[in-house]
Amino acid sequence: MPIRFDASLAHFEGDCTVEEALPLNDWLLAEKGPAVDLRRCTGLHTALLQLLLAARPALAAGPEDPFLARWVAPLLHGPKA
Amino acid sequence: MSSLFEQFLVESRELVEAAGAGLLRLEKDVGDRDAVNEVFRAFHTLKGATGLFDWPAFTRLVHATEDLLDAVRDGRARATPELVDRLLAVLDQCGRWIDAIEATEALPADADAQGRRLAQALFGALSGATDTAEETPAPRPPGFDWLDGTGVTDARPLTAVAYDPDPECFFNGDDPLALVRRIPELVWLRIEPTAPWPADLATLDPYRCVLRFRALSAAPQDDIAPVFRTAPDQVRFATMPPAAPPAAPEPAPATAPPPEGALAMAEAILREQRRALGMDADPAELDGRIAAAARTAAGVLTAIGRSGEVEAMATAAATARAAGRHGPLADHLATLLAGFAPAQSPAEPLPTAPAAEARAARRALRVEPERIDRLMALVGELVVAKNRLPFVIRETEDLSGGTAPARHLRDAYDAIDSLSDALQDAVLGLRMLPLAQVFQPLPRLVRDLAQRLGKQAELHVSGERTEADKDVLAVLGEPLIHLVRNALDHGIEAPDARRAAGKPEAGTIRVEARQERDSVIVEVADDGAGIDAGRVRRKAVANGAVDPARAASLSEEEALALVFLPGVSTASAVTDVSGRGVGMDAVRTAIESAGGRIAIASTPGAGTRVRLTLPLTMVITPIMVVAAGGAQFGVPTGAVAEVARVPAAEVRRVKHAESFALRGAVVPLFRLHRLLDLPAPDRRPGDVETVLVLRIDREPVGLAVDGVRERAEVVLKPLSGVLAGLRGYSGTAELGDGRLLPVINLRELL
Numbered sequence: 169m170p171i172r173f174d175a176s177l178a179h180f181e182g183d184c185t186v187e188e189a190l191p192l193n194d195w196l197l198a199e200k201g202p203a204v205d206l207r208r209c210t211g212l213h214t215a216l217l218q219l220l221l222a223a224r225p226a227l228a229a230g231p232e233d234p235f236l237a238r239w240v241a242p243l244l245h246g247p248k249a
Numbered sequence: 250m251s252s253l254f255e256q257f258l259v260e261s262r263e264l265v266e267a268a269g270a271g272l273l274r275l276e277k278d279v280g281d282r283d284a285v286n287e288v289f290r291a292f293h294t295l296k297g298a299t300g301l302f303d304w305p306a307f308t309r310l311v312h313a314t315e316d317l318l319d320a321v322r323d324g325r326a327r328a329t330p331e332l333v334d335r336l337l338a339v340l341d342q343c344g345r346w347i348d349a350i351e352a353t354e355a356l357p358a359d360a361d362a363q364g365r366r367l368a369q370a371l372f373g374a375l376s377g378a379t380d381t382a383e384e385t386p387a388p389r390p391p392g393f394d395w396l397d398g399t400g401v402t403d404a405r406p407l408t409a410v411a412y413d414p415d416p417e418c419f420f421n422g423d424d425p426l427a428l429v430r431r432i433p434e435l436v437w438l439r440i441e442p443t444a445p446w447p448a449d450l451a452t453l454d455p456y457r458c459v460l461r462f463r464a465l466s467a468a469p470q471d472d473i474a475p476v477f478r479t480a481p482d483q484v485r486f487a488t489m490p491p492a493a494p495p496a497a498p499e500p501a502p503a504t505a506p507p508p509e510g511a512l513a514m515a516e517a518i519l520r521e522q523r524r525a526l527g528m529d530a531d532p533a534e535l536d537g538r539i540a541a542a543a544r545t546a547a548g549v550l551t552a553i554g555r556s557g558e559v560e561a562m563a564t565a566a567a568t569a570r571a572a573g574r575h576g577p578l579a580d581h582l583a584t585l586l587a588g589f590a591p592a593q594s595p596a597e598p599l600p601t602a603p604a605a606e607a608r609a610a611r612r613a614l615r616v617e618p619e620r621i622d623r624l625m626a627l628v629g630e631l632v633v634a635k636n637r638l639p640f641v642i643r644e645t646e647d648l649s650g651g652t653a654p655a656r657h658l659r660d661a662y663d664a665i666d667s668l669s670d671a672l673q674d675a676v677l678g679l680r681m682l683p684l685a686q687v688f689q690p691l692p693r694l695v696r697d698l699a700q701r702l703g704k705q706a707e708l709h710v711s712g713e714r715t716e717a718d719k720d721v722l723a724v725l726g727e728p729l730i731h732l733v734r735n736a737l738d739h740g741i742e743a744p745d746a747r748r749a750a751g752k753p754e755a756g757t758i759r760v761e762a763r764q765e766r767d768s769v770i771v772e773v774a775d776d777g778a779g780i781d782a783g784r785v786r787r788k789a790v791a792n793g794a795v796d797p798a799r800a801a802s803l804s805e806e807e808a809l810a811l812v813f814l815p816g817v818s819t820a821s822a823v824t825d826v827s828g829r830g831v832g833m834d835a836v837r838t839a840i841e842s843a844g845g846r847i848a849i850a851s852t853p854g855a856g857t858r859v860r861l862t863l864p865l866t867m868v869i870t871p872i873m874v875v876a877a878g879g880a881q882f883g884v885p886t887g888a889v890a891e892v893a894r895v896p897a898a899e900v901r902r903v904k905h906a907e908s909f910a911l912r913g914a915v916v917p918l919f920r921l922h923r924l925l926d927l928p929a930p931d932r933r934p935g936d937v938e939t940v941l942v943l944r945i946d947r948e949p950v951g952l953a954v955d956g957v958r959e960r961a962e963v964v965l966k967p968l969s970g971v972l973a974g975l976r977g978y979s980g981t982a983e984l985g986d987g988r989l990l991p992v993i994n995l996r997e998l999l
Contacts, residue, residue, distance in 0.1 A: 186419055189455040197450055214426040215419055218460050222446045222453050235430050239438045 177228060178204050183211035192216055196223040204244075206231040212240065220244060253301065253548040254354070255615065256518070261298055261347050266689060267291045269340050272333050273692045279328040288336070289318040295343070301515070301553070304356050307346055310364035314339050317371055332374040339367050345397055358400035393487045395463050401437045407489040408470045412462040413443070414483050419456050423479060426460075431476045434467040465489065515549045516586060522546055523582040526575040539569050539578055546582060558585070618719065621679050622964075626983045628673050629869065629962035635669050638662045677718065677866045684762045684771070685713035687726045691733055691760060698737050705755035706741050708733075712762035717769040718866045720966070724843040725771065725863065728836040732773040732859050733758060735833075740777030740857050750854065752776065767865050774858040780851040782808040789817045809849050813837040871962050872982065872992060875941070875954040877920075878927025883963065883982055883992035884952075888943050892957060895938045909951060911942065918951040924998050925977070930955045943995060950999060965992055 170184040171192060176199050178192070196202055202225035206212070209231050221243060230241045271287035278284070292315040299308045314336065320326040342363060349357050357363075392411055401407070410432065414425040429438065443461050447453055466473055470486045477484040522542040543566035547559045565581035642662055646655040688710050695708040717725070741747075741756030748754055759774045782805045789795045789811040800808070811817050815834040833849075840847045845863035872883035893911060900909050900918060907918040918940065922929055940951045963982030979994035 186424070186456075189419075193450070193453075193455045212426060213424050214414070214458055214460060215424075215455055217426055217440070218442070218458070219450075219453070219455055221440075221442065221460070223450050239435075240426075240440070243440060 176200070176202055178202065178225075180204060180206045180209035180212070180216075180231075182208065184209055184213060184216055185211075186213045186215045189213070189215040189219065192219050196225065199225075201226070203228040205229045206236065206241070206244075209233060209236060212236060253518075253545075253551075257298055257301065258347065258351050259615065261295055261343070264291045264295045264298070265340055265344050265347065268295075269337070269693065272336050272340065273696060275328055276330060276333045276696070279330065279333075282322075285318060285322050285328065289315065289322055292318060304346075304350070304360075306356055306360040306364045307343070310339065310368055311343065313368040314371065329374065332371070335367070335370050335374045339371065342367055345394075349398065357398055359397065359402055362402065363397065392485060395439070396487070396489060399437050399439075399463075399465060401465055405467050407436060407465045407467055408473055409487040409489050410462070410464040410466060410473060410484060411487075412464070412477065412480075412484045414458045414461065414480065416457045416459065418458050418480065418483070421479070425458060425462060425480075428476055428480070429462050429464060432464055432466050432468075433472055433476075435464060436467055437465040439463040515553045518549050519546060519582055519586055523579050523586065526579045526582070535573065535575065536570055539566055539575060542566070542578060542582070546585075550585075616679075618680075621676065622983060625676050625680075625964055628669070628676050629964070630984075632669055632673065632962050633871075633960050635662075635665055638665070673869070680719045680866070681716040682719050682722055683713060684715045684717060684722065684725075684769070687722050687729055688713045688760060688762075690730065694730060694733060695737060695758060698734060702738065703743065704737065704741050705744055706737055707755050707757050709757065709759045711760075715762040715764050715769055716865075717863065720964075721769065721843060721845075721863050721865070724839055724845075725861070728839050728861065729760070729771065729773070731836050733760065736773055736775035736777065736857065740775035740779075742778050746778075764865065768862050769865050771861045771863070772858060773861075774856060776856040779853040779855055779857055780809060780812065780849075781853055782851070785809060785811050785817065789814060792817065806850070809851055812849060813847065869962050870965050870982075870992075871960065872990075873941075873960050874958040874984075874990065875921065876956045876958055877954050878922035878925060878930070880927065881958060881990060882921070882925075883961075883990045884941060884995065885979075885992065886960065888995050889941050890944045890949065891942045893940045893942050893951070895940050895951075897932065897936045897938055900938065909938075909940070911949065911951070914949070916942065916949045916951045918953055919999060920953045921993075922955070943999075952995075952999075963990075963992075 170180065170182050171188045172179040172181060173191070173195055178195060196219060202223070204220065204225050205228045207229040210233050212231075217240065224244070227241070227244045230244075231237050268288045268291035271284045271291065275281055275284040275288065292311055296308060296311045296315055299311055317326065321328050321332075346356055346360065349355070393409055395411075396409055412425065412429065414423065415421075418425065426440075429435075429440075440460055440462055443459050453459070470488070473486065474481075474484075522545050526538060526542050543563060546562050550559050550562065562578075562581055562585070566578045569575055569578040639662065642655065642658050645658055649655050691710065692708055695706055699706045736758045737756075741758070742750070742752075744754040747756065757776045760771070761774075762769060762771045764770070786800045786803065786808045789808075790797050790800045794814040794817050795803075795811060800811075803811070812833045813836075815832075817832070817834070837847050840861055840863065843863055845861060847862075848860045849857065850860075851857040871886040873886050873889060874881055875884055876882075895909050900907055907920075908915050909918050910916070920929075921927075938953050939956055940953050941957075943950045943952055961982070961984055963984070965980040965982055968978060968980055977994055977998045978991050979997075980992050982990050982992050984990055
C-alpha cells in the first residue's frame with residue numbers, strides 16, 4: 169500500500185500512483201488537520217500532487233527523493249499560492 | 250508599502266500609456282514632432298520616477314531611450330517605423346517590470362540582460378546598421394512570457410518547455426509530473442495550477458489534471474522532445490539565448506545622490522500637497538487633509554534621503570492640526586520647496602502643462618474596490634433601516650395626535666431620507682471610472698492585428714471620458730475587444746478589395762461612447778463589407794437556431810439579430826483571430842448579464858454598426874432574505890406581491906402538485922428547498938407555511954420558504970467563472986455584515 173493512512177497522518181511510501189487519488193481525496197476531505205509524510209515517497213503521481221497543492225496538508229516530513237525534494241517539496245511549504 | 254511606491258505604480262503606468270499613445274501617432278507620421286515630444290516627456294518623467302528607487306536596470310533602459318528620443322527631437326536621428334517597433338518593445342518591457350515590481354517590489358533577475366538587449370536593439374535601429382538580424386533577438390513564440398520571470402541566467406543556451414497537459418490525460422495513463430522528471434539537464438521548473446485553487450476541495454475533480462509545467466533545460470530541444478512522445482500536442486519549446494556576460498558594475502546607486510529627475514518629482518509632489526492644503530476645505534475635512542499631506546511629505550523626504558527633516562515637518566503638521574488651520578504645515582512645505590529651487594536644472598526646462606498638474610491632483614486617492622463595495626453594502630442597509638422609520642412615525646403620530654414631537658420626528662426623517670439618497674448617489678459616483686480604461690488596449694490591438702491580417706485600418710475613438718460604474722467597465726472590456734477584432738477581421742476588407750469597391754484602402758473603425766440618461770452607449774462601427782442578412786438567415790436555419798418558416802418571416806433587421814444566437818456568428822472561414830467558436834453570442838451574454846442590451850445594424854458594402862447599451866451604474870436591487878433547507882437566499886422584492894401565511898392544512902395536494910387558495914383563487918405552490926434540491930424542514934401538523942406570492946407573467950405563484958429573515962438593498966453581482974453556468978441564480982450580493990448571499994433567478998427556477 170503506497171499511502172498508509174494513520175489517523176491524521178498519511179505516509180507516502182514508494183511509487184504513489186493515480187489509484188491513490190480517490191482515497192487521498194476522501195481522507196483530505198474527512199480529516200480536520202491532515203499531515204503528510206513524504207520521506208519515503210519516490211514517485212508522486214500528478215493527481216496526488218495537485219490534491220496536496222489544493223488541500224495543503226501540513227508537511228510532516230519532506231521527501232528524500234532528490235527530484236521531489238528540489239522541485240516539489242518547496243511548493244508544499246509556505247503560504248498557499 | 251510607502252505611498253510614494255504606490256504613487257510610482259500609478260504614475261509609471263500612466264506614463265507608459267501616454268508614451269504608447271504617442272508612439273502609435275508617431276508610427277502614422279514619423280515626422281510628427283508633437284508625438285516625439287510627448288513620448289520624450291513621458292520617458293523623461295519615467296526616468297525621474299524610477300530614479301527615486303533602486304532599480305538601476307530600469308532607470309538605465311529608460312535613460313537610454315530618453316537619450317535616443319532626444320536625438321530624434323534634435324534632428325540628430327530620424328524616426329522610422331522600425332524604431333517605433335523597438336520603442337514599443339521597450340514600453341512592453343517597462344510594463345512587465347512595473348508588474349513585477351508591484352508583485353515583488355523588485356525587478357526580475359534577468360532585468361539587466363533584458364534591458365541591455367532592448368537598448369542595443371534601439372540603437373541598432375537608429376544607426377540603420379545593416380546586420381540588424383544579429384542584434385534583433387529571435388521573436389519569442391507566444392505563450393513564453395513567463396521566461397521573463399524565471400530569474401535564471403545561464404551562459405549556456407537553454408531550451409524552454411511549456412507543458413500544458415490535457416485535463417483528461419490521467420485517463421490515457423499519462424503522469425505529467427513523471428514526464429517532467431525525465432527532462433534531461435533540468436535547470437528550472439515551475440509547477441502551477443491552470444486556474445486558482447477552489448476554496449472547497451470537494452469541488453476539485455481528482456481525475457482532471459489542473460496543473461501545468463514550465464521548465465528550462467540545458468539540453469537541446471531534440472533531446473527533450475522524445476520525453477513527451479505521448480503528448481506532443483501538449484508541449485511547446487522555445488530557445489533562450491545565453492545570458493549576456495555580466496557588465497561592468499554601475500556606480501553604487503545607494504550612496505549616490507538621488508538623480509535630478511527624482512528631485513524634480515519630489516518637488517512636484519510637495520508642491521501639489523501644498524496646493525491641496527490651500528484649497529477651501531470643510532473644517533471637518535481639514536484634519537484628514539493635513540494628515541494626508543504630512544504622510545505624503547514624509548514619504549517624499551525619506552525617499553530622497555532627507556529623512557532627518559521628517560520630524561520637523563511632522564511637528565509643523567501637529568501644530569496645524571492643533572490650530573485647526575493649514576497655515577503652519579503649508580508654510581513649512583513652502584520652506585522645503587524653497588530649498589529645492591537651485592536643484593532644478595535650468596538647462597532642461599521641462600514643459601509642465603497645467604493640465605498635468607490637475608491630473609496629478611485627480612489621482613491623489615486610491616482606494617481598494619472592496620472597501621467601496623463594503624461602503625455600498627452598508628448604504629444599502631442604511632436605506633432599509635431608514636425605511637422602517639415612517640411606520641414608527643405614523644404610530645407616534647397616532648398616539649400623540651400630531652403634536653410637536655411627532656412633527657419634529659418627521660422633519661428629522663425627511664432630512665435623513667434626502668441625506669441617505671445623496672449618500673447612495675455619492676457612493677455610486679465613487680465607483681465611476683472613465684471608459685478610457687477599456688478603450689486603452691484598442692489602438693495597439695488594431696495596429697498589431699491589421700499588420701497580421703495584411704489590412705489597413707484606422708481607429709477613431711471618441712467619448713473616452715464618459716464614465717460608468719467599474720463593474721460595468723469590467724463587463725465591457727472583453728466584448729469590446731471582441732467587437733473591434735471582429736470589425737477588423739470580418740468587416741474591413743483587404744486593401745485591393747476595398748480599392749475595387751471604390752473605397753479608400755484603409756478601413757475605418759469607430760468606437761464611440763456617450764451617456765444617454767441612465768445608460769452608457771458604446772458603438773463600434775466599421776466601413777467594411779457589412780453583413781449579408783440572407784446568409785445569416787441561412788446559417789441560423791442550417792444549424793437549427795431558428796426554424797425555416799420563422800426565418801423567412803423575419804425582417805432584415807431581425808434576421809441580422811440572429812448573429813447573437815449561439816453558433817451563428819462564426820465566420821465560414823475560421824481564422825486564428827476571431828471565429829474561435831465564441832462569437833457574438835458570448836458578447837451578447839456578457840452584456841445582458843450586466844443588465845445591458847445589444848443591437849446590430851449593417852448595410853452590405855457599407856459597413857456594420859454594433860450598439861451596446863449598458864446601465865451607467867450597477868442597479869441597486871431590493872431583496873428579501875429568505876431561509877430554505879438550512880441556507881439563506883435572496884429573492885428580488887420586486888417579484889414578490891405579498892407574503893402569505895398559509896396553514897399547512899390548507900395546502901391541497903394532487904399527486905406531486907401542490908396548491909392553496911388565496912382570496913378565492915387557486916394558486917400553485919412550489920417549495921424553494923425542493924427546487925434547489927435541499928433537505929426538507931421538519932414539519933408538524935398545525936404549522937403555518939410562509940409563502941411568497943410571486944407575480945410571474947401576471948399569474949400568481951406561491952413559493953414556500955422556511956422563513957423571511959430581513960430585507961436589504963444590494964448590488965447584484967453576476968456569477969463568474971465556473972458558476973456562470975448556474976441558471977437558477979441571477980448573482981450574488983454582499984450583505985452589510987460581509988456575508989455573500991446567492992440571489993435566486995425566479996424566472997429560471999420556476
